[in-house]
Amino acid sequence: MSDWNLLVSAFHFMRPLWLLLLPLVVFLWWRTRRIHRSRVTVDETIAPHLRKALTVGSSGKRRWQAIDGVGLSLILVIVGAAGPTWSRQPDPFVAQSAPVVVVLKVTPSMLETDVAPSRLERGKQKIRDLLDRRAGARTALVAYAGTAHRVVPMTEDPEVMVPYLDGLEPDVMPEDGDAAGAALQLASEILEREAEPGGILFVLDELAAADAEALNGFTASSIAVLALRPGDSPDRGLNQLSATSVTVTPDDEDLDRIERALNSAYRQALLDNVDQPWLDRGHWLAWPVALLMLLWFRRGWTMRWSGLALLAALVVPVEPARADGWIDWFPTPDQQGQRAFRDRDFSAAAERFTDPLWRGYALYRNGQYDEAITTLDRVETAQAAFIQGMAHIKSRGYRDAVRSFQTTLQRDPNYPNAQTNLDVAREIVDYIERTREQSDTGEEQLGADEVVFDNESNRGAETQMQVPQEKGEGALLSTEQWMNTVDTRTGDFLRQRFMIEARDQSREAP
Template sequence: MTDLRLFIDAFHFIRPAWLVLVPVIVVIWFFVRRRATRPAMELEGIAAHLRRALTVGGGKRRLVLPIDGAALALVLAALGAAGPTWSRVPDPFVAQTAPLVIVLKVTSSMEQEDLAPSRLERSKQKIRDLLELRAGGRTALIAYAGTAHSVVPMTEDPNVVQPYLEGLSPEVMPEDGDDAAAALELAQNDLAKENAPGGILFVTDAIETVDVSAIDAVEEASIAVLAMLPGGTNDRGIDSLGISVVRATPDDGDVRTLDRQLNAAYQRALTEEGTQPWDDRGWILGWPAALLALLWFRRGWTMRWSLFLALSMGIMPPAPAQAEGIADWFFTPDQQGRIAYQRKHFDQAAELFVDPIWKGEALSRDGQYSEAAKVLARLDTADAAFREGLAHVKGREYREGIAAFEEALKRDPDYPGAAENLETAKQILDYVETAREQSDTGEESGEGADDVVFDNEDARGADTQIQGADEEGGLLTAEQWMNTVDTDPGDFLRQRFAIEAARGQ
């Protein structure tokens, strides 16, 4: 679905009763203009040369009359008062971009240098550009060759994806091949866990024809392909797909196109099923109406009903913040903060916002979880306590998060999501404490490396240091490779993929 189609489907007026004024204004304009343009009556008894000398403006006729400007300004004011809208006010607690699973092909064919520096490196550049464009959007990364593997699960932080993306190369894949169907299945499993419709993006230089039907059959998610092929090069499988295929371009035009296409279904869901109020865009029409009103200062354009127009303009909804520099003259701090928030300048927005809910959300989106929790803790509503709990959990302060969720349920036992998040936070804390207990014997085995710090207020287990075991040959166990995350990402992924492939066999 295109942006234009979504705009057409969602467009409506919030206060349609004001539209009744439009035909009234048109009728008044018609009769007033007709009267103004009626030929002047011939005055008998006055000589023609005297009549011409005594007539002002009789030799020319203006195409635009004062009634035209006044009527147009009134129509604009009426349309603005009706509240045209085509989208909802963004929810500060809901990402405005769709969940996305990026599926990257990592094979020897992707190392060809016909797309400098190579198809694979160019693919990584495109993925980084997409992550930057989707700042704050939930994104997962899957790599595939002969087998498919989840590299990074759904995350809102692009910095988590970067090191693992750099570590991907054909050498880390257990088997060579092109099993796009297996990667598609993994991607669908990731999206099934999300609460909103998402998209799948294949970044590849080829699709096996046997996998074309499986990809085309996907209905529950938007799906697209970024073809990493130089100009003049085609692939039979990619050309056979019935979905959106975008070829890699030297600039970021391909990435922006894909982002719009994959985000369309999500935006429709937010518009149709969202609970946020509709975003009143009537202020847009207020500016041209105000400019037309300036014509009244010209001699001969002042009309007796200008007061009515001025009153109409006065009842129009106020315009949202759109200024910088001298913004303090016209807009409140919260309006200025809204501008910075929409531009994804979350640190600046946090400084500008006065409203504690918006301020807490901006701090959280900027990664300042502890500060966000402190701001939200000042409020005594269930919603604030729930948001405080989310901030604590994101900051790995699980015990504080549990207390905040319990407080939210105390204030409103039926608050949506509070009970579920409370149970999840308890499970995470129990897992952390259990991991500490199981690591008690690590000191005696000669292990020692990076410190691992856990929340341990319950004094379960002892403080230890963890490092992967040094084994000759064979595969590391899942617990052992989890302890080697401080190594090179490529080595880490090689070990992990090998374990997953062995288990699959």
């Protein structure tokens, strides 16, 4: 279903009883205009050519009169009061994009340079651009040639996927070929574990006719294909696709079409979510009403606007006066924060939100974990405790994360993913403490700087790592510095992992 059809199907009024006033307004407009037209007289003592020059506007039925502006303003106010809507309010704890599995073809044909710098490199560039646009949404990566392999599982952090994406080259794939069907099966298995409907994006240059039939017959998820081919070189398999197929473009037009295709089923699922209230769009009609009210200052157009002002006052809630600039004359600070949040400007959203729950979540999305935890202390809800737990995880405060997830379950025993995150946080704490026990040698290394990990249970010794203060050939290296000196390419790791997976698949095949 297209975005337009989806909008039309979801459009309705939240308070439709207000529409009963429309016939009354239309009747009063028609009655007043008829009376005014009957009172128009023409002074016959003035010469016709002078009378025509002195007359402003026409004297017929088409002349725009003051009552027309009043009637149109009242109609717009009534429609706005009825609450037109076509979308749900966004859930701050759920990404507003569908989970997507990106399937990249990694074969020698992808090294062709008819799409600069090469088909494979252009595909990687487009995937990175898509990841930037989908910040915070769940994305997985699958690569295929003769076999299909899951490169990165579903993740909300695009930075995790970038190094693995860069390491994908044809020489890391264990077998040559074009197993698009196997890649489709693997991608569908990944999406089956997601709570929301998602989509599959194939990034490829060619498609076999048999694989095109498989993609056409797949209805469990939305499918889109980004074709890495010049516009004047069509492919037989791509021509047979009924799914959305987009040829790569120098700008972002291809990504716009792909996102619309992948999010169609997800947007329908959001509309079907009865737990989220509808988003009232009636306030947008206040702008044309304000423009029409400017006609009040025209000479001869003065009207009694007290009735309209009274009706608007009853419909539009009064906000407390603020002096934060002209932008606060119209949208409230929370509405400004919502707009910045939708634009993924989380820093600006955190500054504008007055609602502590939304402000805390914006701080969390902006990476300000300590500030988010402090802000959410004022909110005693399961959502606030859950975000605090995630902030503790991000800042490596695993014990505090355990406490936050326990608080979440106390407030709402059925809160989604709270029990799973609690179990993971407990496993991390237990792993750290077991590591300390195993590394307890009774020796201490004293240094200018030391890193001490959380050890509330007093299991093992406090781990201390000496950090050298001098840069010389004989200087000692910290653990992190030593790891940074290890020269291992991501492609080498993927090659070994894919070989093991291909061997296991060949053993399971019989």
